[in-house]
Amino acid sequence: MRSGAWSEPSAPTATSAAWRVSPGFAALKCAVTVVLVGVAVFLAGDPRALTAAIVAAVVAGGYALRDLLVPVRLAADPHGVTVINSYAGRRRLDWGQIERIRVDSRTRAGLRTELLEIDTGDHLHLLSTYDLNAHPGDVADELQRIRGLA
Known part of the structure; x- marks a missing residue:
């Protein structure tokens, strides 16, 4: 390959894996933040509306920044x-620190949510489909497979 040429990132090995936030959803959060800043500028004459737009822009910007x-x-x-x-x-958690990996499924107001739970006894780490950009059940299965390699 030529120096400086763009290439696909390497795929995870059979012994490791990583899950990340959807780049498209992160970009959408950035776009919403920009729109809210624009709305705040447009509403500069109305103090209440300006305050609401600024607060909304800061919140959206905070979520986008984390992504x-x-x-x-x-x-x-x-x-x-x-x-x-x-x-x-x-x-960082060693496999010995992890007591349980499971998927918690709940239905509220007709909507089903699933969270991946990684329980260390002292801490419960919860990851959603949004956090993983994958189905939590599939991630739990892959984690158990990788854990079996240890």
């Missing part, structure tokens, strides 16, 4: 997993 700072929410290898911790931090 840009820490796009990978979960990574696993034969030694353990790395999960997102707090706003933009990461926490």
